[in-house]
Amino acid sequence: MNPFDAPATVLDWFARIGTLIALGSWLTHVTRTRLRNRAVRRFFGGTEISLVLPLRTLQGRTAVAEPDYLAARTLETFLATRGIRCETRFVGPEEPLSLGPGGHLLICGPKSSADVAERMSRDPRLRFTHRADGWRIVTRDTGLSYRSRNDSTGEDSDIGYLSRTREAAVGGDRTVVTIAGVHAQGSAIVAAQLAGVRPIRGLLRRARGSGFSAVIGGSYAEHTLRVLDTAELGFFRHPDR
Template sequence: MIEEVRRVSAMQDHALRVKAAVDLMTELQAAVIETSRMRKESIAWLRKNGHSMADVAKLMGVSRARVAQLRDAGPPPERAFLGAQYVQVAVPTRPGEREYVAVEDSSTGQRMLALAQSLQLDGELQYIPVSGEIDLNRDDLVVVCGPKSSDAVAAVFGQDPRLAFETLPDGRWALVERESGKVYASPSDDPQNATPTDVAYLGRLPRPDGQGTFLLIAGVHAVGSLGVAHYMSENLAYLYEEAGTSPFSMVVACDYTPEGKSVTASRSASGVLLHEAA
């Protein structure tokens, strides 16, 4: 980083240097926040695994009083579950007389951005065109889109070793555990006793370029995706403890109001399914 500072300092053209300085400051500030998160996580891990405050102080080269100050400084460890700097949340555009974004998808995107902001992460909402084309090879990416709406998403989804999105013989869409064959259909589609409950996929999948991962949220119906956002808002620390930033997938169920389709409750239906164990 100091070499970058020196590079900007050496610029003679102030018009170029002012922009370079602003860009570098943004990068440095993001690095400070992320490294404070890492420090906080490491202090907590060391204390949990038998190291005294004196041990940690010695490792850090500071006083015990300083360790006591620093252990609570910075964003929570689970911030890493979403990203490190700038979260991009992509939601699908749907076909119609005029292309539109479903209210539930928009609400999912906004709720994910609010979660990111609460963790000191900047972000933006992006829109997947009706064609389904999307660049999945990006850092800090959250995609809210099912395989029905995007061939790119379907191709990556098909490589999930734990869960599949399948069409049942009666035409309903459902999530299915590949190993056990257990089916997670949406109770809202039950032909005998439909209830305002939906299910959705939440997973971290490898990028097509093999250079990282991205988060994927896909409800059987759009409200199911909103249920995932609700679940993540209340269980992010648990998800990070269980999966960290490793590939995984799971089924999330949610209850909602039939009228406004506001999510009233959410829960894990399958547990966290780690891909390395597949």
């Protein structure tokens, strides 16, 4: 063997090992990305979903509240990174939702849609209730009440409702994810909490194939309408069917 060939042989083996390591890293990255995308798509019900926003009467004209718009854009941007396309539509207070099979994301509360109010009234674990001091989210079994600090102390803070259900529909099953703030800012807070693979995986793991409801809280900057922090305040798995 030519002694000058030895360094070349060693370098060739190092190059091969480096290629194998790079290939292994790429395969690991691709596998992880696919698993993450699959979890998000499973959570929201597919690769194409409908995103429903409520129309409100603001200063004498019909419009979408800014926090609802922020919530929609936050999740739409996140879902696009996971290969999910949102088709946005708007509903008035008395307009029927008309949910078919597939995935549906409702960013709408009981005050803005009669159909959403009816759907939320069937939640087995949580309910929205109105009292003299404002709206609250209350557990059905224990009566534990969640109140927005915006109402109790005037802080730039709010809470919101999150639920996910799987339902039978004409033509196939549907997945419905519902977000509703006690105030409109609560919707943006829930959306910010949900816009990540890790929280979605955690919710799916704890739900164990069933539906669930949750209460999310957080704070926001009022003038720039920016969510500052979020936290899960309560998680409630629905009974098995």
